[in-house]
Amino acid sequence: MEKDIIKQIIENDPFLKYLGIKILELKEGYCKLSVDFKRELTRSGGILNGGAISSLADAAGGCAVLTLDQGKNQVTIDLNVSFLRPIKNGPVTVEGRVTKVGKSLSFADMQIFDGEGAKCAVAKGTWFFVPF
Numbered sequence: 001m002e003k004d005i006i007k008q009i010i011e012n013d014p015f016l017k018y019l020g021i022k023i024l025e026l027k028e029g030y031c032k033l034s035v036d037f038k039r040e041l042t043r044s045g046g047i048l049n050g051g052a053i054s055s056l057a058d059a060a061g062g063c064a065v066l067t068l069d070q071g072k073n074q075v076t077i078d079l080n081v082s083f084l085r086p087i088k089n090g091p092v093t094v095e096g097r098v099t100k101v102g103k104s105l106s107f108a109d110m111q112i113f114d115g116e117g118a119k120c121a122v123a124k125g126t127w128f129f130v131p132f
Contacts, residue, residue: 037090060096
């Protein structure tokens with residue numbers, strides 16, 4: 001899928017827009033996103049909320065899947081996130097890499113980093129291809 005179309009999909013998604021997610025890099029099977037560290041995405045203790053981290057991982061994996069020339073949209077059917085350390089600063093970045101592509105499913109690994117470049121979470125997900 002063309003990069004411009006992927007950018008439009010990500011930038012016009014109401015939820016991702018609300019989170020403030022920005023695309024940093026796109027190439028086949030890869031997507032790098034960022035989000036500013038802001039109070040609205042934190043939990044008590046001033047650390048990034050696990051749901052926000054999971055949403056970032058989901059967005060990066062789905063975005064990486066969209067870079068494949070499948071001519072289809074995708075939906076997440078499985079997402080597993082492991083939290084390694086709290087995120088206390090930003091911008092937060094996440095990299096999604098497709099690891100396997102099948103006829104109807106695609107698999108991706110994601111890594112989430114804090115503003116100092118420390119790896120704070122890792123994730124794996126599965127996406128199902130659906131027609132646009």
